[in-house]
Amino acid sequence: MFYPPPKTLYGMREGGLFIVLEGIDGCGKSTHSRLLAEGLRGLGYRVVETCEPTDGPVGRLLRGRSERGLRFPAEVEALLYAADRLLHVEGVVEPALREGYVVVSERYIHSSIAYQGAEGVDVDWIRMLNRSAPQPDLAVLLDIQPKTAVERLRGRRLTAYEDYETQRRVREIYLRLAEAGELVRVDAERSMEEVQRELLHLALERLRR
16 A cells, blocks of 8 residues: 655745656656756756755765665665755755755655665655655656666666666656656656756746746
């Protein structure tokens, strides 16, 4: 059974616009985050680009272990990602939003739900750990097939998360989140130009509300 988030899950904030790009490894998050930020700047918006795990002390620990093919127990990972996220929100996201910036983040809460959830961690517990994090104004799932992800990642050293079976389970959870209305699914199997046009349209739609 998959449970939707409680209405009281997220913190509240004012100002700015918070956009998050999610998806399995190899879906193009880094590229599309950069291009979206460039597109918005070209239209006169002030933009902050950021990502998780962060370059802070907890984020570096998580990233370093993953790049060496190592994993903490899934519950410990959920705790560490939540801690890194709290530092991220307090140090980057909320200050930028208060100043009226558009914040574009590569990964956020839904990554924890998808990746640690795929390892059997209780989703409601993950949400509870992240209850102080502000809700994104727009959270996008850049959706690709796990087979496509594996093909795109071929030839590089894989992290601890990038095998086919992990990506398959993670995508299933992401798709459930999209079906529940938490994520906007964008077909990222298309050309970069097509995907970017849709992302910019979605962002401008939120900005003009």
